[in-house]
Amino acid sequence: MTVVTLQPLGIIAGTGFADLDALGDATTKGVDTAYGTTPVTTGTWHGLPVAFVPRHGAGHVVPPHRINYLAIVRALADSGVRDVVAVNVVGGIDPDLEAGELVCVDDFLDLTHGRIGTFHDGEGAGGVVHTDMTEAYDPELRRELIDAASSAGVPVVDGGVYACFDGPRFESPAEIRLAALAGGTVAGMTGVPEVTLAVEAGLRYAALSLVVNPAAGVRPGEPITTEEIDAVLATGRPKVLSVLDELVHTRSVFA
Template sequence: MTAPPLAVVAGTGFYDLEALQDRSEQTVETRWGPARVTHGRWHGLPVVFLTRHGPGHTLPPHLVNYRANIRALADLGCTDVLAVNVTGSIDPDLAPGDLLCLDDFLDLTRQRPLTFFDGSGPQGVVHVDVSTPYHPELRRELLEAAAALGQPMRDGGVYAAFEGPRFETAAEIRLARLAGADVAGMTGVPEVTLAHEAGLRYAAVSLVVNPATGVGEGTEPITMSEIEAVLTRSREAVVAVLDELVHTRATFAEEDAG
């Protein structure tokens, strides 16, 4: 039996997965619009890769078609989604380059379509439980992959999703910190909740690339050059963790087949 494809969704700084072999591009048409994906094989396993912002980072976070993206992954037969979020640190103990395996979120967005269940479909209005927004088994796989590589990764973290595309104010970051947030980003929601609605297992790695506004002693403005510099030296750590996870899955698949 062929394994369902593993979905990998990433954003800023992650526009390709060089490890994918036998790759092909596809535009998937959904009720919510088109989604562009890359098919390939990673350690022999089928993978579907989706970059949120499109080729060349053409889509700002508030205009990403999250519903089309998640619906396309579900329609392609994916059951598991591994996401990568580039974030700013709200917790002052987090430094650029640190990794977190997220376990909760705050939704501070304002104007995005948040659900498949807007009352227009046959299901009507549906209230989805998100008491465990990030799937425990996928989280375990990510943490074990990081441990196998000796790559530090914090077990647990709260992601505060802001609307963007501007960076947050110091007051907004103080508010999020009071609410228990560890990192700030612009793309994690509604992606995670839509995955729940679509019946997908979802987990996310947060890569810290800068202190959020007002965090730490410095008062320098956040710049994309600062973020890109951290991405340049830290991106491979994230890809290595994903590679180890896929390699482990491939090994188990071979053992089961044998």
């Protein structure tokens, strides 16, 4: 008899998603990599293996510019993950986006500075490696996410550009205008270099962005407040989890 070992689905999430209650038999352990140790929670969801990493650590203590993205991506790859679904909480650059909407992004703008954004540092046998980012967000995995949202009855915007800033401060109105001119749809602080590292590691990566506020200056006179963000997170989190639940459920049916 042939025993088939299912590859775990990787899930990386940030603000408002410090845990996944749906995981059964969940255990957390540190996964050692050449870039540091990352706690990875493994368990099952609809009978399928899942490897979950909260970007900001337990208790949301790691700010976006200090997240060890290299260790997170390498830990998931070393745990046997092939597909990674990321959840990001973002501000809406596109004025048509309302708080609470979901966007399945398909491109990015890297407006960060000082972050280590590659596994290829020019040393060792690999030398200098140039990785194609034309389809950094895997089209097939994106389609799975969008189809799962449709089945769950959750509207999702198909396509958008994630403009990544360093944080942890919010962006200035001028920075948002600059990102808008470059085609940015949503603004966040964690999507890059996470996506680029995933591509370098040979992982299929897709991201679901939850819009929690208009970005700075999009609606003049409306400041960004944590109270506003928390209120949207309270209603948006169940929608995101329902999409993930349907994605995992669909995969379990066809496993």
